[in-house]
């Protein structure tokens with residue numbers, strides 16, 4: 001079986017996010033980019049399935065501009081065999097066009113299983129892999145914390161509200177998305193990083209267009225006022241007054 005893992009490059013959570021001039025996205029200047037943490041779970045699971053002798057090859061696939069190859073190299077350094085770069089500009093289009101382009105590229109790979117993160121930590125749509133499954137016409141198990149793959153079947157466990165579990169069985173090919181708890185992603189070793197530089201990265205150009213929705217506005221939360229420090233027991237009446245009159249919490 002061939003496993004394709006969808007890998008998105010996202011800003012590091014430590015990055016300071018600023019909006020672009022027209023407020024329709026964020027300013028890319030000075031951003032530190034990483035592999036989406038949920039995709040690390042997906043890569044790890046694919047490697048474990050291959051190591052258990054249930055898959056022959058793991059290919060990682062990302063859509064976006066040239067900079068995203070760095071995230072694909074991170075996944076290659078973890079142990080994936082090959083990468084596919086679905087090449088776009090900085091403007092990737094809406095969720096549906098991202099999913100359509102990825103689904104088209106997956107079709108060309110003849111994958112038995114598509115693994116992905118359940119969510120990208122930047123745009124947080126929880127949607128791309130589900131749409132990929134729809135475009136491929138295959139089953140899907142979303143937000144999965146345990147997975148078993150056997151022959152042409154997959155069994156997936158999902159945690160739902162209140163600690164309850166759901167178990168899904170499906171025929172492969174299919175799409176499974178990973179969440180925390182599925183596994184503990186490995187770190188790339190130094191030899192892994194060196195080998196990753198020589199692993200193949202195929203570049204494919206998606207068909208242009210196909211977006212059905214337009215992102216019109218982004219906004220950041222209002223800046224919080226600076227905190228105030230009160231010293232000494234004599235300030236207690238003033239603190240009580242402010243809690244009552246300004247903060248209105250008592």
Ligand SMILES: Cc1cc2nc3c(=O)[nH]c(=O)nc-3n(C[C@H](O)[C@H](O)[C@H](O)COP(=O)(O)OP(=O)(O)OC[C@H]3O[C@@H](n4cnc5c(N)ncnc54)[C@H](O)[C@@H]3O)c2cc1C
Nearest residue numbers: 063092094095116117119120123124125126127128213215
């Ligand atoms: C209406 C609308 C318009 C938009 N317009 C633009 C635009 O003009 N320009 C722009 O740059 N963005 C735009 N975006 C954002 C962009 O489309 C999002 O990246 C996309 O919607 C996917 O959402 P997400 O990244 O939150 O993925 P999620 O659905 O949260 O991601 C889940 C998983 O899918 C996989 N995945 C997601 N994206 C990729 C990818 N690119 N490559 C590989 N795997 C992936 C990963 O495994 C990831 O963990 C727009 C979004 C919307 C809703």
